[in-house]
Amino acid sequence: MNAIQIGHLLHSSTTQFVAGCSVKQLESPSLGALVRAPIETGYQVFGLITDIHIDEDGLVRQLVTAGNVPTDVRQDSREHRIVPVEMSVLAVGYEQDGKIFHMLPPRPPLSLNEIYLCSETELAKFTGAAAHPEPGRRDFGYFRHILQAQDIPVGEVLAAHILQVKQQTKNEQWVDQATRELITLLRDDYPTLMSVLGALGEVI
Amino acid sequence: MSLNFQQVFNRIREIGLGAPALQQARETLRKQARSLLEEWADKPAQLRDKLERARQADPSLRCAIPLDGERLDASFPQAASLKLVTLLAADGSQILPDRHAALQYSLVNVGAIAMQSGSGQAPEVFTDSHLLYGEELYTETGLVSGEAIEQRRDIAERRKLLELAPDYPAPLLALTDGPVELWGAKGAGEDDYRKNLEIHKSILSQLQARGVTVAGYVDKPGADLVVRTLEIARLSTDEEFKGIRSLHSLRGVTDRWLYRFLPGGHRSAVFGLQSGSRLHYTGDLALHFFYLNVGDTRHPWLVRVEIPKWVADDKEKLDLLHAALLEQCRIMGARPYPYILHRAHEIAVVKFDEKAQVEQMLELELRQAGSEMDTESYKQSAKNLKGRSGH
Numbered sequence: 001m002n003a004i005q006i007g008h009l010l011h012s013s014t015t016q017f018v019a020g021c022s023v024k025q026l027e028s029p030s031l032g033a034l035v036r037a038p039i040e041t042g043y044q045v046f047g048l049i050t051d052i053h054i055d056e057d058g059l060v061r062q063l064v065t066a067g068n069v070p071t072d073v074r075q076d077s078r079e080h081r082i083v084p085v086e087m088s089v090l091a092v093g094y095e096q097d098g099k100i101f102h103m104l105p106p107r108p109p110l111s112l113n114e115i116y117l118c119s120e121t122e123l124a125k126f127t128g129a130a131a132h133p134e135p136g137r138r139d140f141g142y143f144r145h146i147l148q149a150q151d152i153p154v155g156e157v158l159a160a161h162i163l164q165v166k167q168q169t170k171n172e173q174w175v176d177q178a179t180r181e182l183i184t185l186l187r188d189d190y191p192t193l194m195s196v197l198g199a200l201g202e203v204i
Numbered sequence: 205m206s207l208n209f210q211q212v213f214n215r216i217r218e219i220g221l222g223a224p225a226l227q228q229a230r231e232t233l234r235k236q237a238r239s240l241l242e243e244w245a246d247k248p249a250q251l252r253d254k255l256e257r258a259r260q261a262d263p264s265l266r267c268a269i270p271l272d273g274e275r276l277d278a279s280f281p282q283a284a285s286l287k288l289v290t291l292l293a294a295d296g297s298q299i300l301p302d303r304h305a306a307l308q309y310s311l312v313n314v315g316a317i318a319m320q321s322g323s324g325q326a327p328e329v330f331t332d333s334h335l336l337y338g339e340e341l342y343t344e345t346g347l348v349s350g351e352a353i354e355q356r357r358d359i360a361e362r363r364k365l366l367e368l369a370p371d372y373p374a375p376l377l378a379l380t381d382g383p384v385e386l387w388g389a390k391g392a393g394e395d396d397y398r399k400n401l402e403i404h405k406s407i408l409s410q411l412q413a414r415g416v417t418v419a420g421y422v423d424k425p426g427a428d429l430v431v432r433t434l435e436i437a438r439l440s441t442d443e444e445f446k447g448i449r450s451l452h453s454l455r456g457v458t459d460r461w462l463y464r465f466l467p468g469g470h471r472s473a474v475f476g477l478q479s480g481s482r483l484h485y486t487g488d489l490a491l492h493f494f495y496l497n498v499g500d501t502r503h504p505w506l507v508r509v510e511i512p513k514w515v516a517d518d519k520e521k522l523d524l525l526h527a528a529l530l531e532q533c534r535i536m537g538a539r540p541y542p543y544i545l546h547r548a549h550e551i552a553v554v555k556f557d558e559k560a561q562v563e564q565m566l567e568l569e570l571r572q573a574g575s576e577m578d579t580e581s582y583k584q585s586a587k588n589l590k591g592r593s594g595h
Contacts, residue, residue: 059546066537072319073535073543075326081550 032160047089102141155199269476315551468500
């Protein structure tokens with residue numbers, strides 16, 4: 001299967017990065033999706049999309065006052081105008097020489113690095129939801145990056161991510177274990193736990 | 205603080221104190237203008253006689269020439285709904301040579317867009333960028349002037365429209381922002397102007413041959429052409445006609461105010477355009493115009509639409525233009541302006557960082573080629589210092 005490129009890196013740090021794409025590319029990425037930024041041979045950074053936003057555009061603001069925007073004008077805006085679509089991505093791990101680490105990457109991706117949506121195989125490999133589930137605990141180390149992140153909708157991002165894993169890997173056991181892990185991690189933070197469970201309740 | 209706000213404030217107070225009297229005087233003049241419009245509305249032949257006398261006294265006179273068949277105060281609604289039409293628009297921007305800069309260069313950028321109205325398809329966009337360097341920047345008299353570059357830009361815009369026209373199905377409508385006529389005779393040099401004028405006329409004729417409806421859209425027009433005609437209508441003695449250049453008895457009244465009576469979407473009568481360039485644009489190229497209320501009846505917004513005679517004489521083309529402009533303006537909502545012209549401007553405009561990029565690339569290329577490099581003037585260097593900013 002061909003890798004789905006969803007944009008290019010605009011700016012980054014070791015904890016998060018922002019990717020930009022054209023409106024035409026906006027069909028593939030979604031909130032909570034796992035993405036990867038290959039940097040060099042054998043090294044790539046993984047992240048979860050925590051926000052997708054379209055910056056204000058003066059012309060669009062004026063066009064909406066007209067009420068009815070013709071299709072050709074809408075297509076023009078999407079295909080030709082520089083509409084800045086930005087995706088904020090939270091770094092949750094990296095791969096070095098084939099081995100996955102749920103730690104912050106040693107080096108962030110660089111400007112204009114291509115950003116790809118993770119395939120089913122890459123998603124299963126990163127999350128530990130392998131095709132042949134084994135009993136026992138899995139490593140959900142990357143959850144700590146999500147739970148510690150400031151200014152992101154933690155519950156919504158986790159729910160969207162878990163739903164994505166469930167749909168793509170069909171690994172129900174992984175979903176159960178991920179939920180238990182979250183309950184354990186958030187046992188001392190009742191408000192966040194309720195928020196996360198509330199969101200998870202919508203998808204599992 | 206570099207502005208003496210006390211002095212400015214005192215002047216602002218004076219302006220405020222005098223405003224009611226000015227408004228009253230303006231209202232009086234407006235009433236006079238309105239009654240003159242009604243009085244002369246159906247006397248185009250007599251008005252044209254007066255205009256001819258005034259034109260003999262001042263050949264550069266700019267005013268409206270009333271035509272037979274449409275009253276001066278006539279109002280025409282949109283004749284028909286818009287069918288499938290191809291709209292072309294071009295706009296340009298330029299970087300002028302700056303003797304204070306390290307690099308002497310100029311750039312003319314033309315943005316164009318082709319949109320098939322009502323097709324639901326995304327329009328096609330085009331950009332042509334011409335970099336001028338070295339000998340291209342000089343004329344016989346020295347460094348090329350800003351006006352000459354602007355004329356090149358205007359010609360490049362029109363040329364682009366002509367180039368695109370064969371690629372699209374009829375009916376075709378080609379729009380530019382501003383007047384149709386070519387401007388800038390004095391600053392650009394008479395020879396260059398004449399040369400460009402010939403090119404411009406040739407482009408217009410070729411567009412006519414292709415059946416293209418050509419128009420120039422003037423938003424918030426400043427030239428009060430009909431009011432000027434009404435000022436002339438008042439004249440009777442030879443002495444008054446001789447003094448026409450300095451006679452502005454209705455100053456303060458604008459055409460935009462005069463035609464506020466046009467209901468939303470209506471156009472005025474079509475007028476001929478009397479100007480210094482009338483001698484150059486003759487026959488089917490003779491310039492005409494009408495006013496169009498692109499706003500609504502309660503909040504009128506009057507624009508001037510310039511057209512060549514071949515469009516003015518063709519009712520089908522005129523109606524098509526009328527309908528297309530209204531449709532384009534409606535797209536922009538509360539501040540009506542043709543969408544396609546705005547997009548052409550967006551495509552054409554050279555942003556500050558793009559200019560910096562061009563300069564960086566040019567400098568790098570010249571350095572690699574071992575070319576001698578100049579530096580920016582110390583005056584410019586001092587202006588670039590951080591610490592304060594201004595206009």
